[in-house]
Every structure is written in structure tokens, then in C-alpha cells.
Amino acid sequence: MGEEAAHRVHSRLDVLLAERGMTLVELSEKVGLSVVNLSVLKNDRAKAIRFSTLTAICDALGCAVGELLEVQGEP
Template sequence: MSSIRCHLDELLAERAMSLVELSQRIGISVVNLSVLKNNRAKAIRFSTLLAICEELQCTIGELLDIDED
């Protein structure tokens, strides 16, 4: 079964940025970002995707991919 995998941890590490710092910069709660980071999110708003990608200067494809088990 396939699933969507989030690479937020890796992107933050590459940019030496914490989840708290990202949360403050984009105005999304740490809890919501943590759910996404830990691959427990069931849905995500396009506005949230856009805010994350703009702040981290990445594409949606760099943030998310399909994990085929």
C-alpha cells in the first residue's frame, strides 16, 4: 500500500531551522507541523503547503513524496 511521506525533518535539518522557528515564521502551530513532520497528517491545506514551501524555499515534490511499500 502506498502512502505520502513528508520530508519536513530533512528540510529543516538542511536549513538548520527548528520546528518552532518554522512555526513562528509561517503562523502554523507547532502541533500541526509536528503531525505533518511525523507522517500522521490525514490532510493538509494548500495554504499550509504554500507557506511551508515558500519559507523553506522548496517545491512540494521536495516536501512530499509517495512512499510505495
């Protein structure tokens, strides 16, 4: 199984931003990450994420990690 096929983690960043009426630019300013890096996460192209980044995003959005990331599909 290739690396892409094994990747089943899905980001719900777009949903959380919409629910909070926040843009990617606003989130970028709050967490100190570039819009490009947040876009990579939002579009499920991230291969890794630091715990400090997860913490900053969850703090800014008022959510838990499980609300931001979910595993989809069958193993």
C-alpha cells in the same frame, strides 16, 4: 484496504529543516502554524493539508511541494 494502509504520502519536513538549520519552532513562527500541527505533518500523521499551508511551508523553506512530500511504496 484500510485507510492507514492506503496512506503512502511521506513528509520530508525533518530533512528540509535539518538542511536549512531551522527548528520546528522557527518554522512555526514563519508560517503561523502551531508546532503541534507541524509536528503532525513531520511525523506522517497528517490526513490532509491545505494548499495555503503547503504554500506557506514551501515559501518559508524555499522548496517545492515535491521536495516536501513524496509518495512511497507500491500502489
